[in-house]
Amino acid sequence: MTPAAPLARPPLRDSLRVQGRVLVALLLREMLTRYGRHNIGFLWLFVEPMLFTLGVAALWTAAKAYHGSNLPIVAFALTGYSSVLLWRNMPGRCIGALWSNLSLLYHRNIRVLDIYVARIALEFGGASMSFAGLSVLFIVLGWIDPPKNILEVVGGWLLIAWFGAALAITLGALSHESELVDKLWHPASYLIFPLSGSAFLVDALPAAAQKYVLYIPMVHGTEIVREGYFGSRVHAHYDLGYVLPFCLVLTFVALFTTQWVARRVVPE
Amino acid sequence: MSSTFTRPSPLFLALVVVPTVLATLYFALFASDVFVSEARFVVRSPSKAAVTSLGQVLSGSGLSGATEESNAVVEYLESRGALADADRDGLLTRAYTAGSVFLFDRFGGLLPANRERFFDYYLGKVEVEPDTTTQVLHLSVSAFDPVAARAINERLLERSEALVNRLSTRARSDALTVAESDARDAQERARTAAVRLAAYRNRAGIIDPEKEAEARLQGIAKLDDELVSARTQLQQMEAFTPAAPQIPYLRTQIDGLQKEIAQRRSGVAGGRNSLSAAAARYQVLQLDSELAAKQLAATLISLQDAHAEARRKRAYVERIAPPSLPDYPIRPRRLGGILAVLVLGLLAWGILTILLAGVREHREG
Numbered sequence: 001m002t003p004a005a006p007l008a009r010p011p012l013r014d015s016l017r018v019q020g021r022v023l024v025a026l027l028l029r030e031m032l033t034r035y036g037r038h039n040i041g042f043l044w045l046f047v048e049p050m051l052f053t054l055g056v057a058a059l060w061t062a063a064k065a066y067h068g069s070n071l072p073i074v075a076f077a078l079t080g081y082s083s084v085l086l087w088r089n090m091p092g093r094c095i096g097a098l099w100s101n102l103s104l105l106y107h108r109n110i111r112v113l114d115i116y117v118a119r120i121a122l123e124f125g126g127a128s129m130s131f132a133g134l135s136v137l138f139i140v141l142g143w144i145d146p147p148k149n150i151l152e153v154v155g156g157w158l159l160i161a162w163f164g165a166a167l168a169i170t171l172g173a174l175s176h177e178s179e180l181v182d183k184l185w186h187p188a189s190y191l192i193f194p195l196s197g198s199a200f201l202v203d204a205l206p207a208a209a210q211k212y213v214l215y216i217p218m219v220h221g222t223e224i225v226r227e228g229y230f231g232s233r234v235h236a237h238y239d240l241g242y243v244l245p246f247c248l249v250l251t252f253v254a255l256f257t258t259q260w261v262a263r264r265v266v267p268e
Numbered sequence: 269m270s271s272t273f274t275r276p277s278p279l280f281l282a283l284v285v286v287p288t289v290l291a292t293l294y295f296a297l298f299a300s301d302v303f304v305s306e307a308r309f310v311v312r313s314p315s316k317a318a319v320t321s322l323g324q325v326l327s328g329s330g331l332s333g334a335t336e337e338s339n340a341v342v343e344y345l346e347s348r349g350a351l352a353d354a355d356r357d358g359l360l361t362r363a364y365t366a367g368s369v370f371l372f373d374r375f376g377g378l379l380p381a382n383r384e385r386f387f388d389y390y391l392g393k394v395e396v397e398p399d400t401t402t403q404v405l406h407l408s409v410s411a412f413d414p415v416a417a418r419a420i421n422e423r424l425l426e427r428s429e430a431l432v433n434r435l436s437t438r439a440r441s442d443a444l445t446v447a448e449s450d451a452r453d454a455q456e457r458a459r460t461a462a463v464r465l466a467a468y469r470n471r472a473g474i475i476d477p478e479k480e481a482e483a484r485l486q487g488i489a490k491l492d493d494e495l496v497s498a499r500t501q502l503q504q505m506e507a508f509t510p511a512a513p514q515i516p517y518l519r520t521q522i523d524g525l526q527k528e529i530a531q532r533r534s535g536v537a538g539g540r541n542s543l544s545a546a547a548a549r550y551q552v553l554q555l556d557s558e559l560a561a562k563q564l565a566a567t568l569i570s571l572q573d574a575h576a577e578a579r580r581k582r583a584y585v586e587r588i589a590p591p592s593l594p595d596y597p598i599r600p601r602r603l604g605g606i607l608a609v610l611v612l613g614l615l616a617w618g619i620l621t622i623l624l625a626g627v628r629e630h631r632e633g
Binding site: 010012014015016018019022108109111113207208245248249251252255256258259 | 398401612615616618619622626627629632
C-alpha cells in the first residue's frame with residue numbers, strides 16, 4: 001500500500017457491496033456446479049447431510065451405542081453428528097478449492113478469500129439447514145424435546161462454525177502449496193471425529209481424560225450445543241476462555257496464509 | 269514519511285490501544301486483591317473391591333474412582349443449599365459486598381443484587397475440584413480479604429463434614445434398624461414358644477413324655493417280672509403242694525399285678541390321656557421352640573454383621589490440609605491480564621486489518 005493510496009481508495013461500503021455481489025455469485029455458481037439442476041437440484045445441499053445424520057442416528061439407535069448418559073440417543077446423535085458435519089465438511093470443501101477455481105481469479109474482484117468464504121457459507125448453510133430441519137422433524141414426530149435454550153444452541157453452533165471456517169481457510173490455503181494437506185486431512189478428520197465430543201459427553205469421561213479432551217476446540221462447541229439442547233440434564237464442560245482465543249489465533253493464521261497464497265497464486 | 273504511518277489508525281486505537289490502556293488502569297489501580305484460601309480433604313468411605321476389568325475401563329466409570337460421598341460433597345458445595353447454609357449469618361454477603369472492594373469486583377456493584385446473581389457470583393468464587401487419581405478434594409475460596417477467605421472455606425468444609433456425617437449415619441441406621449427389628453421379632457417368637465412349652469408342661473404335669481414313658485415302661489417291666497415269678501410260684505405250688513395256704517394269696521397277687529400292669533400300659537399308650545398322646549402335642553411345641561431358638565441365633569449373628577458393616581460403612585471427612593490463610597493475593601494476575609488484553613487486541617486488530625484490506629481489494633469498474 002503506497003502512502004498515497006488511502007486518498008484514492010473508494011469508500012469501504014462500496015467495496016463491501018462489490019464483495020457481497022461476488023460472494024453471492026460464487027455461491028450460486030458453486031451450488032449449480034455441485035448439484036446441477038437435475039432432480040432436486042440444490043436441495044441436495046441439506047438433504048445430503050440430513051441423510052448422513054439420519055443414518056448415523058439410526059445406526060447409533062440400533063447399536064444402542066454407549067454415550068455416557070441417559071439422554072435419548074436420537075437427540076444425542078442429532079446434536080453430535082450435525083456438529084461433526086459442520087466442522088468437517090468446511091475444510092473438506094476448501095482443500096483444493098483454489099485449483100478448480102483458478103480461472104476465476106482473472107476477474108479482478110474475485111479474490112482467493114472470496115472463493116473460500118463462498119464454499120464455507122455454502123457448507124454452513126447446508127449443515128445448519130439439515131440440523132434445523134431434522135430438529136424440527138424429530139420434534140414434530142415427538143422423538144425429541146425442543147431445545148431448552150435455543151440461543152445457547154445457536155451460540156455453540158456458531159462457535160463450531162467459526163472454528164471450522166478458520167480451519168478450512170487455513171487448510172485450503174496450505175493445500176494450494178502442498179498436496180500433503182489433502183492427503184493428511186482425510187485420515188486426520190476421521191481420527192478427530194471420535195475425539196470431537198460428538199459421540200460422548202465430556203462429563204462421562206474419567207476426569208483425567210477430560211482435561212486433555214478439552215484441548216480439542218470443537219469439543220467445547222459441541223458441549224455448548226448439548227447444554228443448550230438438554231439444559232440441566234447434561235453437565236457441560238467448556239471454557240470460552242480457551243476456545244475464543246484459540247479461534248482468534250486460528251483465524252489470524254487463516255487470513256495470513258490466505259494472503260501469502262494469494263500473493264503467490266498464478267491464475268491459469 | 270507521510271502522517272499515516274506516524275499516527276496509528278483508528279482501528280488500531282480502538283482494538284489495541286484503548287483496551288490495553290483500560291486494562292492497565294484497571295489492573296494497576298482499581299482491581300481489588302483476591303486472596304485464595306485452599307483446603308484439601310478426603311472423603312473416606314468403605315472401600316469397595318476395586319474392579320479393574322477392561323469392561324469397566326471402557327465403560328468409563330472404572331477410572332473415575334470417586335465415591336458416592338465425595339460426589340455428594342462436590343454437588344453440595346456447588347449448590348444453592350451450600351450458599352444458603354454458609355451465608356446464614358451473612359458471612360459471605362459481608363465479605364463480597366464490602367464497600368472497600370472495587371465496584372467491578374464487588375457483588376452488587378454493577379448489577380442489582382439478588383439471590384440468583386449471588387449464587388452465580390458464589391460459583392465464581394468457590395471452586396471444588398476432585399483429584400481423581402488420589403481422590404483428594406481441593407476446595408479453594410476466593411475473597412477480597414484473607415481472613416474472610418479462610419472463614420468461608422472453613423465454613424464450607426464444616427458443612428460438607430456435616431453432610432457426610434448425615435449421609436453415613438443415615439446409611440448405617442437404615443441397615444441397623446432392619447437387623448434390629450428382625451432380631452427383636454425372633455426374640456419375641458422364641459420367648460412365646462418357650463412360654464407355651466412351659467405352660468403345656470404345667471398343664472399336663474409332665475416334664476418330658478419320652479423320659480416319663482421310659483420310666484413307666486421300666487416300672488411295668490419290673491411288675492411283669494414280679495408277675496412272672498408269682499405265676500411260676502403258683503404253678504409250682506399247685507403242682508406240688510395243692511393245699512398250701514399261700515395259693516389264694518398268690519392268686520390275689522397275680523390278679524393285682526395284672527390289673528396294675530394293664531392300667532399302667534394304658535397310661536403309656538392308647539387312651540386319650542396316655543403319654544403317647546401327650547408326646548405328640550409336646551413334640552410340636554418343642555419343635556416350635558427349637559426353631560425359634562435357631563432363628564434367634566441366626567438373626568443375632570446377622571445383627572452382629574450389620575453392626576460390623578455399619579462400623580465399616582462410616583464415611584467421614586478427613587482434612588489433609590486445613591483452610592489456609594493466604595498472605596499474598598495471587599489474583600488478579602495483573603501483568604498477565606494486561607498482556608492477555610494486549611495480545612488478544614493485537615490478534616483482533618490483525619484479523620480485521622487483513623479482512624478489511626481484502627474487502628478493499630474489491631472495487632467498482
